[in-house]
Amino acid sequence: MSVAPLISARKLSHFFGEGETRTQVLFDNSLDILPGQLVIMTGPSGSGKTTLLTLFGALRSAQSGRLAVLGHDLAGIAGAALTEIRRNIGFIFQMHNLLESLTALENVVMATHLIGLSQTEAEARGKQLLERLGLGHRLHHKPCELSGGQRQRVAVARAMVNRPRLILADEPTAALDKASSLEVVALLHEHAEQQQGAVVMVTHDNRIIDRADRIMAMVDGRIISDVTVGEMVAICEFLRGIPAFAHLSTGELTSVAEKMRPRRFLDGEALITQGEVGEEFFLLFQGRAEVLVNGSQVASLELGSPFGERALLTGEARNATVLGRGEGLVYVLGKSDFEAALEMSPSFKEQLRNIYFAR
Amino acid sequence: MFAVATQLAFRQLTHRGAKLAGALLGVCVAIVLIFTQVGFQNALYDSAVGIPNALNADVFIAGPTFHSWADSPPWMPRGTLYEAEGVPGVAGITPLYTSAMAVASPADGHSLSAYLMAFPSGQPAFLRDDINRQIGDAAMADRVLMDGESRDDFELIRDAFLKNGPTEVVVLNPSESLQKVVEVSGLFGIGPSFSIDGSIITSDLNFYRMTQIPLDRVGLGLVRVRPGSDAKAVRTAIQQKLGPRAHVFTKPEFAANEVRYYAEETPIGYIFRMGLVVGVLVGTVFISQALHGIVNDNLKEYATLRAMGYDQSFFLVLVTAISLTLAVCAYLPSTLMAWGIYRLAAGATKLPLQMKLGDMSMIFSVVVAMGLAASLLAIRKLKAADPVDLFA
Numbered sequence: 118m119s120v121a122p123l124i125s126a127r128k129l130s131h132f133f134g135e136g137e138t139r140t141q142v143l144f145d146n147s148l149d150i151l152p153g154q155l156v157i158m159t160g161p162s163g164s165g166k167t168t169l170l171t172l173f174g175a176l177r178s179a180q181s182g183r184l185a186v187l188g189h190d191l192a193g194i195a196g197a198a199l200t201e202i203r204r205n206i207g208f209i210f211q212m213h214n215l216l217e218s219l220t221a222l223e224n225v226v227m228a229t230h231l232i233g234l235s236q237t238e239a240e241a242r243g244k245q246l247l248e249r250l251g252l253g254h255r256l257h258h259k260p261c262e263l264s265g266g267q268r269q270r271v272a273v274a275r276a277m278v279n280r281p282r283l284i285l286a287d288e289p290t291a292a293l294d295k296a297s298s299l300e301v302v303a304l305l306h307e308h309a310e311q312q313q314g315a316v317v318m319v320t321h322d323n324r325i326i327d328r329a330d331r332i333m334a335m336v337d338g339r340i341i342s343d344v345t346v347g348e349m350v351a352i353c354e355f356l357r358g359i360p361a362f363a364h365l366s367t368g369e370l371t372s373v374a375e376k377m378r379p380r381r382f383l384d385g386e387a388l389i390t391q392g393e394v395g396e397e398f399f400l401l402f403q404g405r406a407e408v409l410v411n412g413s414q415v416a417s418l419e420l421g422s423p424f425g426e427r428a429l430l431t432g433e434a435r436n437a438t439v440l441g442r443g444e445g446l447v448y449v450l451g452k453s454d455f456e457a458a459l460e461m462s463p464s465f466k467e468q469l470r471n472i473y474f475a476r
Numbered sequence: 477m478f479a480v481a482t483q484l485a486f487r488q489l490t491h492r493g494a495k496l497a498g499a500l501l502g503v504c505v506a507i508v509l510i511f512t513q514v515g516f517q518n519a520l521y522d523s524a525v526g527i528p529n530a531l532n533a534d535v536f537i538a539g540p541t542f543h544s545w546a547d548s549p550p551w552m553p554r555g556t557l558y559e560a561e562g563v564p565g566v567a568g569i570t571p572l573y574t575s576a577m578a579v580a581s582p583a584d585g586h587s588l589s590a591y592l593m594a595f596p597s598g599q600p601a602f603l604r605d606d607i608n609r610q611i612g613d614a615a616m617a618d619r620v621l622m623d624g625e626s627r628d629d630f631e632l633i634r635d636a637f638l639k640n641g642p643t644e645v646v647v648l649n650p651s652e653s654l655q656k657v658v659e660v661s662g663l664f665g666i667g668p669s670f671s672i673d674g675s676i677i678t679s680d681l682n683f684y685r686m687t688q689i690p691l692d693r694v695g696l697g698l699v700r701v702r703p704g705s706d707a708k709a710v711r712t713a714i715q716q717k718l719g720p721r722a723h724v725f726t727k728p729e730f731a732a733n734e735v736r737y738y739a740e741e742t743p744i745g746y747i748f749r750m751g752l753v754v755g756v757l758v759g760t761v762f763i764s765q766a767l768h769g770i771v772n773d774n775l776k777e778y779a780t781l782r783a784m785g786y787d788q789s790f791f792l793v794l795v796t797a798i799s800l801t802l803a804v805c806a807y808l809p810s811t812l813m814a815w816g817i818y819r820l821a822a823g824a825t826k827l828p829l830q831m832k833l834g835d836m837s838m839i840f841s842v843v844v845a846m847g848l849a850a851s852l853l854a855i856r857k858l859k860a861a862d863p864v865d866l867f868a
Contacts (some may be wrong), residue, residue: 167867172856176783176864197787202783214780216484219493230480231785287867 121188122149123283123315124173128243129182131168131338134376142168144338145182152282152313154345155306155328157320158337166319169286169335173317174285175202187283204231207276209286213268215260221247221271222256235312239278240277246274265292273301282314290322302328342375349374350401352448355400355421365461373458377448382441388424389439398455404445409438417442429455485797488774495773499766501626503806504813506759507843513732514835517748521826524668524738525731526828527593530666531572532603532740534707536730537697537714538723544737545730551693556722560697563713565705570599573683574695577676580646581629582636587648588629590674593695594683601698607677610662615679618656618686620645624663626674627826633660635818647686656686668826670744697722751781756842762765767799771854775861783863791858796851805829807840 131143139471143165150156158166171177172184172191178199179191189202207228215224222243229239246258250270260268269292276284284305290298302325305316309330316328326332334342352374356362362370377400382388388399388406401422408416408424415437418424428435448457489496528536528545537560539552557569572593578587595601597615600608607621614621619642624634636643637660647656658678668674684691701710707726715724725733738745771778778791815831823830 170865171867174783175865200782200785200787203783206785208780208783208863208866210783212776212866214776214866216488216777216780217774218484218487227480227484227781228784230477273627 118128122151122185123187124148124183124317125183126172126279127183129169129172129179131165131172131177131180135220135286141336142264143172146340148333148340148343150315150317150331152315154330155302155309155312155316155318156331156333157318157326157329158333158335159321159326165338166333166335170285170287170317170319173283174206174208175199181388202309204279205281205283207270207279207281207284209272209276209284209289211288211291213260213265213272213292214267214366215253215275217260220257220259221252221263221267221274224260224271225274225278233278234279242278243274246277247271250274250300266297269293270297270301272307273304275327277304277308280308280312282312284308284314286316286318286320288318288320288322289318289326295324298322298325299328303310306330342457343438344375348379348448352377352400352402355402355423358421359423361423361426361459365458369458369461371433373450373454374448376454377450380447380449382445382447384441384443386441387434388441388447389437391435391438393435395425395427395433397425398429398450398454399423399425400448400450400454402448406445406447407440407442409440410436428460477791478793481503481795485801487769488777489798489801492549492773495769499769499802500806500809502762502766502795503759503802504810504847506755506762507806507810507839508813510752510755510759510816510819510839510842511529511765511810511835513748513751514839515814515818515821515831517745517752518736518832518835519822519825520670520744520748522828523667523808524734526666526669527591527675528727528730530602530604531696531698531727532570532601533554533698533699534701534727535699535711535714536725536727537569537699537718538725540721540723542723544741545734546642546669546742547578547738547805549695551689551695552697552722554692554694556718557694557697559790560699560714560718560722563710563717565701565710566595567700567702567705568599569700570595570601570698571680571691572601572696572698573680573689573691573693575683575687575689577687578648579633580648581630582632584646586629588673590626590630590677591672591675592678592683594678594680595698602677602857604664604666606664607660610664611677611679613661614677614682618658618660618682620658620663620678620682621662621664622660622677623666623668623675625665625667625826627668628673630674635661637663658682658686666811667828670738670827756846759843760846760849763799763803763846764853766802766852767795767854768857769856771795771857772800775858776866778858778861779863779866782861783866788855791861792851792855795854795858796804798849799847799851799854800844803843803850807843811836 127147128145129143129147130140130141134140160166173178173186175186175191178195184191187205216227219227220413244256247253250273252267252270253265255267273289287441290301292299293323306328307317330347331345333340354369356370356373401418401420405468406418407414424439515558525548537557539550541550550713554571557571560566561569575592577590577592579590581588597611600611610621613619622633632643633643642659643660645660647658649655666675678692701707710722739749818829818831
């Protein structure tokens with residue numbers, strides 16, 4: 118059963134300015150962020166990642182395209198409606214932005230007033246989080262009495278105390294040492310898993326990049342790479358098991374894997390139809406599939422099985438139909454990308470062609 | 477959420493002690509300014525009606541061209557008062573003779589301007605015991621009573637009286653041959669006004685001796701109504717009887733006319749009214765500036781709260797609480813400072829500068845209103861707290 122995304126964007130564009138000064142900063146970005154994910158957004162300055170983050174955070178009105186956050190369609194809404202949505206989102210800012218007149222614990226508790234938590238429960242949650250973040254001895258200190266790292270950890274606790282399903286963070290580890298950074302990211306990761314929520318983080322911190330479930334790279338207002346790390350590793354392993362790609366280096370495999378796009382299928386859905394022209398290569402990632410020739414089942418495909426490569430190599434029509442069995446997921450590589458991948462391993466390409474032409 | 481906003485307001489105010497002190501000082505200055513303007517304005521009005529209020533009259537009859545007591549009442553024929561005596565409800569009418577005069581300073585002989593009032597000694601014109609008790613002495617030839625609260629070198633005459641008893645003063649006239657020496661035989665204590673440095677009271681005959689003004693020329697008719705009679709009805713009846721030959725007022729109307737005259741027809745009244753308006757505006761600006769500084773200091777924090785989901789009503793309560801706390805906390809020390817200024821000014825000018833409960837309440841209301849106005853201005857500034865700016 119598919120899980121509803123916490124953030125869903127389709128052809129999301131954004132503009133700054135009016136009239137002649139109107140400038141497009143985001144271009145037709147589409148993505149789904151699913152529960153349990155810790156997503157890192159990277160990209161050079163001015164690439165649009167912060168604008169995208171503020172759109173996810175209901176801090177701006179969506180102008181063009183569709184954007185749904187936590188089930189709320191953000192298109193065309195503004196003011197109080199956006200404020201209401203923000204109450205279900207945790208924010209962590211680069212400059213922590215704590216209230217200087219309040220203590221660490223009071224800063225954390227300040228967030229709980231928005232959800233009507235009792236003072237006792239709010240303080241208990243706040244203490245627990247601050248202790249987990251190594252600030253048990255600084256509960257009653259004001260921000261001016263805390264180091265930069267300690268302040269940022271208070272800000273992290275403040276973002277988490279309401280147990281929001283979505284946390285948006287802007288360079289949250291910039292002021293932290295490596296150990297603290299990893300601790301903070303681990304805590305956010307744990308939060309995402311326990312709350313079935315998501316954490317979207319803009320960062321340039323290489324020390325934490327390997328902790329991400331998904332890494333999105335943006336350039337010039339476009340998502341140029343969107344990689345789910347765990348799936349990517351699995352795809353690479355599956356690809357390495359396929360003779361056509363076995364000779365590729367890890368970097369080349371990753372490059373191929375990044376070009377593959379996920380596609381969900383339902384029970385009985387035809388992934389390939391016999392007699393059609395082949396345009397795509399498939400890798401079965403979840404679920405099962407059956408191979409039928411002239412209506413008769415000739416084989417079953419299991420997890421990690423590749424299919425659809427013959428038609429791409431020979432230029433012939435599909436010689437079999439592949440039907441999904443149960444709900445599942447395939448990763449799909451387009452014909453041109455498939456051919457480009459084969460170019461990386463020319464000797465195997467020849468062998469394969471010979472085998473197929475000899476049949 | 478109201479409690480959260482007010483608590484945060486208090487914490488933000490007290491967090492920066494030096495800034496709070498500076499803000500409070502600014503607001504205090506504004507409130508003291510308002511108190512000063514109100515006090516001076518009240519002194520103007522109260523001193524203007526000091527003598528009329530002390531007169532033993534329920535209804536006043538003035539001449540047809542009468543404008544204001546402060547403008548020296550024009551004379552009218554004494555016969556006019558006899559006509560009014562026949563009006564039902566009138567118990568009696570006392571003629572009051574008035575004239576500007578000058579006496580010589582005992583220090584160097586320079587002219588001291590004074591206001592001379594006189595009436596028949598058998599018909600006490602004042603409600604004050606200190607005058608009624610001594611009017612018999614003042615009925616003796618060339619004797620007068622002097623206001624012991626008078627300003628300037630009148631104080632020398634008062635001091636001489638208190639030290640040596642009856643004291644001679646020279647009444648100055650444009651023609652030296654008319655100069656006359658009279659004896660101050662007693663003191664009373666009404667106090668001067670903005671236009672009168674000192675007052676002198678004597679009998680009608682002494683008035684004639686000093687001024688040569690015929691006693692047929694009366695300044696005011698002081699009408700006492702019979703017990704149980706309505707002063708307004710008597711006033712109306714007298715006015716009907718005398719027609720355009722007189723202006724008739726009840727006592728409150730007479731006092732109100734004096735206040736109106738000063739407020740609307742004299743430069744000083746206009747200046748004090750303007751001063752009060754300027755004081756309120758300056759006060760609002762001071763509170764706004766103090767509030768603006770606090771909002772500016774906390775703008776990022778407000779943007780953070782806005783990002784978290786705090787709505788506009790929260791900020792309205794927060795800023796109003798800061799503003800009102802500033803205003804109310806500044807009010808008490810300002811009142812004490814103003815009281816000190818009143819004492820100082822009253823001592824120097826002999827004017828009735830008093831801290832009145834009504835004025836304190838009114839100014840407190842004005843201060844609260846200024847705080848609210850400042851809050852509304854600050855709310856506009858708060859709109860600049862855009863959470864998007866928090867993302868570098």
